[in-house]
Amino acid sequence: MKHFDVIVVGGGHAGSDAAHAAARMGAQTALVTFSRETIGVMSCNPAIGGLGKGHLVREVDAMGGVMGLVADQAGIQFRLLNRRKGPAVQGPRAQADRKLYRQAMQRTLAATPHLTIIEAEVVDLLENAQGVRLGDGTELSAAAVILTTGTFLNGVIHIGDQCRPAGRMGDCPSIPLAERLYRFDLPMGRLKTGTPPRLDGTTINWDILDRQPGDDVPVMFSFLNRKPLVRQIDCGITDTNERTHEIIRNNLEKSAMYGGFIEGVGPRYCPSIEDKVVRFADKASHQVFLEPEGLDDSTVYPNGISTSLPVDVQESYVRSIRGLEDVRIVQPGYAVEYDYVDPRALMPTLALKEIPALFLAGQINGTTGYEEAAAQGVVAGLNAAARALSRDPVIFSRSEAYIGVMIDDLVTRGVTEPYRMFTSRAEFRLSLRADNADQRLTPKAIALDCVDDTRRRSFLTKMDQLAGAKAELERIQLSPQDAGKVGIAVSADGVRRSGFTLLSFPGVDFATLAPLNPRLSQVDPEIQEQVARDALYATYLDRQQTDIDAMRRDEAILIPADLDYEAVVGLSHELKTKLKRARPASIAAASKLEGMTPAAVTLILARLRQARKAASA
Amino acid sequence: MDTIFAPATARGKAGVAVIRISGPLAWDAVSSLTGEVPAPRQAVLRILKDGEDALDQALVLVFEKGASFTGERVAELQVHGAPATVAAVLQCIGRLPGLRLAEPGEFTRRALENGKLDLAEVEGLADLLDAETEAQRKQALRVLSGAIGARTEEWRRHLIRAAALIEATIDFADEDVPVDVTPEVLSLIVGTADSLRAEISRYGIAERIRDGFEVAIVGQPNAGKSTLLNALAGREAAITSEHAGTTRDVIEVRMDLNGLPVTILDTAGLRATNDPVESIGIARAVDRARKADLRVFLLEEDQVPLLLPLEDDLVVWGKADQRLKSGLAVSGKTGQGVDRLVAEISRVLSTRASGGGVIIRERHRRALFDAEQALESAKDLLCAGAEAELAAEWLRRAVRSLDSLVGRVDVEDLLGEIFASFCIGK
Structure with a gap:
């Protein structure tokens, strides 16, 4: 074998x-x-x-x-979301060419x-x-x-009142393995x-639609990459209207979900268009993003209108949307229900x-x-x-x-x-x-030895550069008066602040501080930006460290899977039952169980100690 | 590792109460309270000070790391057992950076983690903690089933709404959510912070019911304040004379007014003066009168008080025996109007007493105070137009502070609010 x-x-x-x-x-x-051929297939958007x-x-x-x-390698439109907010909540995103x-x-x-x-x-x-x-x-x-x-366990696809067993469209589920x-x-x-119907992009009236381009300076996913490898494209934006909603409302009982054909729970953050129309009845329109599926593929993914309505209803509501009046549906939308x-x-x-x-x-x-x-x-x-x-x-x-x-x-x-x-x-x-x-x-x-040499070297070089830049910033130590002289407003508390700390003040960057230490201007611009991002949250991170330490300590105390909770004197029956069912892996996990008290955690710790002592004796 | 502190003795009136501090900053706390750290394992008598103010005289004892109950640096303060004293010392310690009140069972837990308990002790511990859990459960039940449960629910709802609004603009930036949520968030934050502050001030009232209300008699020199005090007290507590400015210190008389414990304060007369000794007395009088729970302004006709009466404060006309007056008029000399004044004072204080007391523990006050401070920071950041995630961080902290009152709030509450309010999902 x-x-x-x-x-x-x-x-x-x-x-x-x-x-x-x-x-x-x-x-x-x-x-x-x-x-x-199915390796790396993007089955949804x-x-x-x-x-x-x-x-x-x-x-x-x-x-x-x-x-x-x-x-x-496959990105055809890169956008960094939340660009106008702080770096902690910025997320890179890209439209990908399915085939690429x-x-x-x-x-x-x-x-x-x-x-x-x-x-x-x-x-x-x-x-x-x-x-x-x-x-x-x-x-x-x-x-x-x-x-x-994936969704192969008891997977059922619904389109209106039609349903059939399946994983995703076109795949056959593996029944014996599921059994x-x-x-x-x-x-x-x-x-x-759910998924929306897929549209034939050549039948969309792009000329009357708004465009959403990618970022001027695209931000990549991998730390090893600097720029996109293929041609970049725009997405289109349109929206549903009162007529769309009316068509959907009039056909709700034909929807797999509203017709009562589905028992599974759907995600609240990705509601079907039926859901949107019912739950947010006061909204006159909902945005629809038209996302091309590839550079040489005319299929378009209309993000925002996933549905389990019958095919003919899908056709009529989609065609009520601006720019989609003559659109052809390549593959109808469907809901898939599955066990997990x-x-x-x-x-x-x-x-x-x-x-x-x-x-x-x-x-x-x-x-x-x-x-x-x-x-x-x-x-x-x-x-x-x-x-x-x-x-x-x-x-x-x-x-x-x-x-x-x-x-x-x-x-x-x-x-x-x-x-x-x-x-x-x-x-x-x-x-x-x-x-x-x-x-x-x-x-x-x-430490796990699971990265290649290219990544290791590039990472270590970057860390050296970051440390170097931070060291140069630490050489600057300014009193509030000194800071005022270079145009940085600081409260007159007599505290000396380092260049790194000052970097977190609004409007302060390497250029502001460069006159105080000329070596700062030699720092690579990307390293400058990264140091500034690290500096922005530094005061918050110091404060968070106590919480982080406490959590790590609790995570480090592991509970053996076979711990006998019945033998823990003083635990309530209810907690014993919960602990036996959940079998938390660590003290941190145990303390997250509903109804846990600090005293109960102490009892478990005591039990663990007892077991350790017994084992070492 | 945080430094934690808590009373190690049971709450309530007792001769001596022990406050235990454990963690890396335990000795620093002693040094900030007494100005020095005594040699380990040697009891010394020291004055505990909150800045310049003496809090109590206490027996102070410190233990080195590795040679203490918890295995950490430990300090023990044996203070006088009066609840007010213990509360004052706890509050003062709580204001030191890096220190926080211990959770139930936390000292024992640290002792365990640091290997300071042997097997026999570990076994004995279960009973002890069981008792602790029961006490905690009863307390939580009482607190949560009462007014504080309802009020905390409301704060929580408002803060979760505010947090959800901000989080929606962060996590669903590419969705159809409102862009400028600041006005609604600000109004929720400010409203909740105000309500927290009001609740914190009512904590004082719960304390007052236990320890007594303070009523200050305020007026110009020779207005008859001391005579009134004596009439109220039924004895010559304050020296009275016809010479203006006799009372230079604050004189306190404790009495029972219709069932409420009340301390009447006779303060120096308020007037502009060049006499340095008198002006110190006046400054002290103003300070004490401000801090009192209620002020009785004793005025003569056409006088404007130097200190402005607050809402509920009583304004009475003095020396009623010498002139005829409408309104509330008293004479300490003849006793005219004194009964009516007593009735008025007890009416005001009873109303307050009935409105107070939903937070009953220093731990609760601390939680509300931390939440209120966090909300102030969130508000400042929002007003300054700083990054949304920073205001969100403070909001989170505020909600976490309230956690200790009502149990864990988690992100699911927040997401639930977001999904219920906005149509998310393009």
Whole structure:
């Protein structure tokens, strides 16, 4: 039987980054997919990044992952969202050419050392997830298996009152593998998500529509890239109107969702057009972004009108929209409903508590979005490899990465709707920025030895430059009077401030300070900008450090999965039940359980100490 | 690591109360209260000072890191057990940067983490904490089922709304959300901050019900203030004479007015003077009168008070025996009008007493105070047009401060508000 260290099932966004991460760790890795051609397919909207999501892509990149590099190769319109706000809440986003993205991902994975791509259907898992069985009966053994199979569990597609089983359009779901998973008796839930109809761009009246161009100075995803590789394009903007809404209102009972055909819970942040019209009845129009799917592809993704209405209704409401009067629908919109595994069944490594060799990543865990999937892929890939190679687990803290925020949210809180990242989910938002993802995570990646030499060298050079620039700034120490002399208004409190501190004052930049230390003008402009971003939040970060330390301390105290909560004297029955069910991995996770008190945490700590003492005696 | 502090003895009147401080800044706290740090493990008698003001005389004891109950640097202050004294010392410590009130069980938890408890102690601890949890639960239940629960809910709702408005412009910048949310956010922040301040001031009233109200008699020299005090007290508490300016210090008489504990303050007469000793007395009188819960202005006809009466303050005409007056008029000499004045004072104080007391712990006051300060910072940043995420950070902090009153507020509340208010999802 052929053996791999890690087998990844599925070649979507979670699978691609999972396989690449495992291979980067030096694990012999197999990626098993129906078809090589489906690797890197963007099944929903043709865009990568955004707020919170762009942060995740940067973090994947900082760990040496592939999503950012591939998105940069396929990007046809780059925009940095929230440009007018502070850097902590700016998120890189790009429209991607579907075909270029797919091709770049396939090229990248094909060229990855230690990674084998196998075209086959996985129909079953071997005992204890120590491998997989393929459609032709072949068995592959492995130390760890990662399932990244998206919405294949009991997936149902709805268009109006029509429904049929499916993953996404055109893919056949793997029934036997799903049956195996159901037999594990894991906690499950049901979710739904929708897509808009795809339009033929040659039938859109672009001339009368508003245009949304990309940024003049595009910001890339990867820390290794500086500018786009292909031609850049504009998106179009139009909006729905009273007539559109009337058509939708008149046909609501035909909608899969409103007709009562769907039981799954949809995301609140991505409502269908039916939902928008019903819930926000006072709004006379809703914006629709017309996003081209590629440079040589005329298909257009109308972002903002996802639907599960019957095809004829879709046609009539779409044609009521300005610029779309004669539009042709290439593929109707649909809602897809699917089961997910309650992620509270997972450990922070994304391995199942019950089956430690089986890892889950992506939509199967109740998340949505390519970026969320890729970030989970990285976590599962690194940890599956760590397991296979007998190395320590790779855990991300909420205080160091959005990846950590997401994994912690999933494994401790579970989900009630498809989970999407937002910057507001990160309590340490000011320090977890897209611009410093490399400073936060690349040292961790270097320590794991999962980045290549190019990235290592470029990162170390940048860190040297940053340290040099900060040292030059620290040489400037100004009293309030001195600061006033160079035009910086500072309250007359007698406190001497360094150049670095002064950089956070409104209107102060390197040029303001250069007369005080001429070497500042020799600092590379990009390094100048990065130092200024670091300086802006410095005072807040000092204050946050106490909170961060407290959280890290609690995260570092691990609770063994077999801790006997019944033996903890003084815990209420209710808490014992909750703890037994949740089996939190650390004191930090335990303290997040509803109803936990500081005193109860102390009791658990006492129990842990007792166990340690007993073990060492 | 934070430095934490809390009373280590049970609350309530007692001869001695022990306040324990643990963490890296424990000794710094002692040094800032007493001006020095004594040798470890040696009890010394020191005056605790809040700046220039003496708070109490206390036995001070410090322990080195590794050789204390928690394993950290520890200081213990044995102060006099009066609740007001303990509260004053706790407040003063709480104002030091880097120090905060300990959570229930936190000292023990630190002791555990630092390996300062042995197995037998660990086993004994469970019972102790169980008791603590029960007390905490009862307290939380009482507080939460009462007025503070409702009021905190309202603050929380407003702050979550304000935070949601800001977060919507941050997280959904590319969506169809309102661009300028500042006016609504500001009005929510300012309204909540005002309400928090009002609540904090009512904390004082809960304290007053326990420790007594202060009523200051204010007036020009020789207006008959001391005579009135004596009439109220029924004894010669203040020296009275016909010579203006006799009372140069503040004289306090504690009495029971219709069931409310009240301390009547007789202050120096207020007038412009060149006498340095008298002017010190006047400054002190003005200060004390301002801080009192209620002022009784004793005026003669056509006089304008030097200190402006606040709402609820009583203005009475003095020496009613010498002239006929309409309105509230008293004579300390004959006792005329004194009963009516007593009735008026108790009416005002009873009204206040019934309106106060929803926050009952220094921990609550601290939480409201921190929230209020955070809101002020958020407001300043918004007004200055600074980055939205900075104001959001302070709002978050304000909400977190209120957390300790009502339990955790999490991002789901915020997202819920955003999704309910705006059509998100292009």
